[in-house]
Amino acid sequence: MAEITTATTAGKKKAVEVFDSEEALAVSLAKYTADLSEKFCKERGCFTVVLSGGSLIESLRKLLEPPYIESIEWSKWHILWVDERVVPKDHVDSNYKLAYDGFLAQVPILPGNVYAINDALSAEGAAEDYETCLKHLVNMKVIEASSVSGFPKFDLMLLGMGPDGHVASLFPGHQLCNENEKWVTCIKDSPKPPPERITFTFPVINSSAYVALVICGAAEAVAVQRALGKDQNSDVLPVQMVSPEGELKWFLDKDAASKL
Numbered sequence: 045m046a047e048i049t050t051a052t053t054a055g056k057k058k059a060v061e062v063f064d065s066e067e068a069l070a071v072s073l074a075k076y077t078a079d080l081s082e083k084f085c086k087e088r089g090c091f092t093v094v095l096s097g098g099s100l101i102e103s104l105r106k107l108l109e110p111p112y113i114e115s116i117e118w119s120k121w122h123i124l125w126v127d128e129r130v131v132p133k134d135h136v137d138s139n140y141k142l143a144y145d146g147f148l149a150q151v152p153i154l155p156g157n158v159y160a161i162n163d164a165l166s167a168e169g170a171a172e173d174y175e176t177c178l179k180h181l182v183n184m185k186v187i188e189a190s191s192v193s194g195f196p197k198f199d200l201m202l203l204g205m206g207p208d209g210h211v212a213s214l215f216p217g218h219q220l221c222n223e224n225e226k227w228v229t230c231i232k233d234s235p236k237p238p239p240e241r242i243t244f245t246f247p248v249i250n251s252s253a254y255v256a257l258v259i260c261g262a263a264e265a266v267a268v269q270r271a272l273g274k275d276q277n278s279d280v281l282p283v284q285m286v287s288p289e290g291e292l293k294w295f296l297d298k299d300a301a302s303k304l
């Protein structure tokens with residue numbers, strides 16, 4: 045049985061849902077994503093979905109089954125990545141490869157609507173190139189622009205979190221957490237390998253219409269406690285900086301929520 049807490053602070057909606065198992069979480073995440081797909085396809089004629097790497101992809105598996113595999117308007121989906129490792133697309137560390145093998149290869153999303161980074165470029169070049177790609181999609185009105193921030197406003201951003209509280213490739217204490225002009229930037233000293241990555245910045249993450257933070261496992265429990273429990277620590281974790289214009293929903297399994 046899932047336990048749900050909702051709150052509205054400063055006009056922002058936040059919900060936290062704790063599931064008995066990762067399986068139950070995956071079922072709920074599929075319905076949540078399918079409902080948003082229906083809403084945005086109806087309202088905008090398309091649905092922009094931003095993926096993370098890591099364990100998130102496995103948690104999307106229920107979308108590959110009935111009823112969603114038949115009912116979702118896959119041809120209206122546009123897929124981007126909140127972060128990517130600067131490695132070839134067929135490399136074991138590639139977030140594109142992870143998503144392709146585990147999800148994209150099994151759904152009829154149009155290949156032209158899948159925006160992978162250019163893996164022939166340096167980290168700086170790939171970040172600039174991806175930002176140019178986002179600007180083009182905003183001009184084409186595939187991605188909305190936020191009337192509040194001017195940054196791109198994605199329909200749904202699906203974020204994971206590492207045990208250290210990092211989201212995307214924004215790591216605790218790293219100066220990139222404070223980047224407030226660029227849309228996409230690069231990191232060359234990632235504490236988690238591989239060291240070179242590109243990542244959306246917080247202004248882009250926080251301009252989203254919907255953000256789902258999908259977190260499973262006991263290894264994440266301390267960071268979840270710091271973010272959602274009564275925390276005395278004054279250092280702010282990246283996950284605590286996620287505060288979208290629209291709605292934020294935490295999907296936690298009971299192990300990740302075990303210290304709450």
Ligand SMILES: O=C1O[C@H](COP(=O)(O)O)[C@@H](O)[C@H](O)[C@H]1O
Pocket residue numbers: 095096097098099100127128129139203204205206207210211212213236
């Ligand atoms: O390196 C990364 O890690 C995070 C968290 O991954 P997880 O396996 O602990 O869920 C992921 O969200 C990010 O996209 C990835 O590049």
